[in-house]
Amino acid sequence: MLHLRLIVPADRTDEVVSTVEKTVGTTHLAVVPGAARDPAGDLVMCDVAREAGDDLINTLRGLGIDECGSIAVENIDLSLSARAHRAEKEAPGEAADAVLWEQLSDATHEESTLSVTYIAFLSLATMIAACGVVLDNAILIVGAMAVGPEFGPLAGFCTALVQRAPRLAWRSFIALIVGFAVAMAVTVAFSLFMDATGLFTKDMLDAERPNTGFIYAPDWLSFVVAVLAGAAGMLSLTSAKSGALVGVAISVTTVPAAANAAVALVYGDAAQTRLSTEQLLLNLLGIVLAGTLTLFAQKYLWTRQRGRTGGENA
Missing domain, CATH: 3.30.70.120 (Alpha-Beta Plaits)
Known part of the structure; x- marks a missing residue:
């Protein structure tokens, strides 16, 4: 209610x-x-x-x-x-299937605004992921995924496409592009500092990384996971299931890929920088595609369900 x-x-x-x-x-x-x-x-x-x-x-x-x-x-x-x-x-209809579009638009509007807090969280998440990449520590990678706030503007972009709201779409796009650009730049500076103190080395980046090597290995499986996570993320927003949204956050390697690209750039590893960037873009595309299609499907199915139930009540 x-x-x-x-x-x-x-x-x-x-x-x-x-x-x-x-x-x-x-x-x-x-x-x-x-x-x-x-x-x-x-x-x-x-x-x-x-x-x-x-x-x-x-x-x-x-x-x-x-x-x-x-x-x-x-x-x-x-x-x-x-x-x-x-x-x-x-x-008419079922409460679990109902989408409050005004509430969704309001929530994504707030989450997709480029703010100091948003950039701070994204930068911190990327720096944590950088430590996880260099140490080949999966726990740090998962932690960085949970801290990252990037699903907000991704959801805002999907909502804007469905609701035909160009201002929200542009705001979300700017938050994503500028947010990741700033976060990666901060992580480059962070990596240079860590290298100067001897805490990061090129050998650590080039070593076998069985726990985090997937971050710079974009493939169709990465895209499939991003699509599944995007659909789950939109469902969690429309049904107010925050626990499910946390699961989505730690399913897709957006922040870790950005971190790996930044660290690899510092050490002049063009191959890892390129592959990590491809991984980042591939995951962002998968989430946006799945999130948008999920909202369109919910809108269509809800309209049909309301019409069918309304006819039965009449």
Whole structure:
């Protein structure tokens, strides 16, 4: 269930209340006249089944409530109510299959913004991966994958393609390109420092690396893993399964590939630099392709499911 908290101008309250009451899957409607001060208006609250939430939010936005008032949406972790249970049963479709496009767009907008924090996390992740590459330490590689924040702009780019939002697509693209460029430049400087202190050596990079050699060995299997991870990542975002998203983060060698390219560049290993860069680009392409197709499939299947269920209810 979702909880909607609306601030509505007093002269629009009846219209909003009527809209909520007509929406199948809503319950616990409450109106507190004159409760809002900034902006001034009435406070309208209701609970709505997740599978009916997207339609109701779009309808409220169509009425301009987001412009003249406010629309706030929260997830309800626990609702002990016979009315809520009945509302979920009446709402067409299944909650697990529902995609809240406004919520997804808002989340990916925040995650795909090029910020100091984003660059810091990506740079730190790449430096950790650089240590893992030189030491042939798989634990450090996995840790770097988990720290890396690059799936945010990747998800934002996929969402932008499906929603036809060029601004979000451009913002996500810039975050990816600039983020990885800065992170790799920082890692080059870090590697030079580590080499000067004797903690990194060319022999360590050139040695047999059975645990991390896959990082600069792009092949079709790498692409398949990236595609699977991209699909799983989008499903985890649309269903709010954060645990699954962590699994996605440690499945694809984007950050380690960038780190290996940076370290190899420092030691003049053109072959590893090229192969690592190919691995990075291949994985990014696989994630974007799978994420976009997953969202298109969810949108298509949800529309069909809603139509079929709506026809049965009629």
